Amino acid sequence: MHIAPLSPDDPSELGGYELLGRIGQGGMGQVYLGESPGGEPAAVKVIKPSIVDSETRLRFAQEVEILKTIWGARIAALLDADPEADPPWLATEYVEGLDLSRHVASHGPLDALLTASLGATLAEALATVHKQGLLHRDLKPANVLLGPNGPKVIDFGLAVFAESSVSLTAANTVVGTPSCMPPEQANGEKPLTPAVDVYALGAVLLFASTGHAPYRADNIHLLFHQVVDASIAPDLSGAPEELVPLLTAMLAHRPQDRPALDDVIRRCRALIEARGLKVAQARRRLTNFTAAPAHVLDDLLAVDRPATPGSTARARAGAADVPPGQGESEPEMLAPEAAQQEPGGFRPDRQEPEPPHTPPMPPAPVPRPTDPRLLFARIDTPTPPPAGTTTDEAAVKPDRSRPSARPAPRGGTGTGGGSSAPRRSLRHSAQARITAQRLREAYAANSPF
Known part of the structure; x- marks a missing residue:
């Protein structure tokens, strides 16, 4: 996720969040990236002072009250809010990763398996929302965040109670995103039903698998005309063949012709199981493919993480999909900000990501050491120690004078430009597990008992 520096006009603190x-x-x-006094990251949403009035405050207060009632593993949780403050603000869970729109723009559409996994996950999330008597009404690719623990739905600013016909909008005013809006919502019909979110989910899955929306037009008036005209079918060109029947049903013009969310989940499961996988396995593949490898928060706070030898293949594809001993010397993935500027990127049907413009040299093979301290030297000192330095000194005092072999991303994140790419934490890498095992073996071999 790209984090831009604060401008001189931006506040430095809101409601205790830095x-x-x-x-x-x-x-x-x-929307700002904030941090609580206890170190909890948050997405802090602030209404522009220039548009704050009684109606805006009322709408904002409604969003806060709705967020208080929503729960679920796939929903970004509300942390705190003050709609009466000047300016009004709310803080929600921060999800470190790209939204679906940016991910598809950077890495291309998802294949049928990953799209089905995304569909099952989001349909289950929306079903949870509907059970609480709410409709999202504005589901779109930009409102699906692809975090390290899987996709999450955000932005319930347009959410309403399912049976309510009350609206804060002016008469004959339609709010929402036209490219993902069902015909009945575009026509201003009330009350809306859960079928509006089924249609929007179909539009999201179509975009995930093709990179385009159901309808495309040069201006918003023509787009609205295409959406509400029952004789104009949605554009499913480029969609995987096995997904076409489901997408056709979800994007049906009449609400009563669309499947229920439980049926969407069932049909996505059937597609996944036809590939010989369980739903949980497909979800792990989706998360491994879409989760951002960078630790943006640590980069912003200038936290120096220990460098990890390349273990991207196992970390990105999952330990169960890459046999031990393979992928340890592959180059690291670019940070998401840099990946957005690079064509291609990691694909689920490839074993390794496309290398950056200047790939790092693979590490030279190092014999297995017997001295446990040298196990740490393999990680901290990828090059031999300088002349005049003993092996023992090198084991406990790594050489940090050489720059990292990992290429810096173009256009860094954080409060300053040109910062180096954030690094993975050693304790999360496959190399760390291998090192720990060798450390135990070395101690066992040299132990007198």
């Missing part, structure tokens, strides 16, 4: 950078912005306000 603001670290800009995540994004829209017509209503700005």
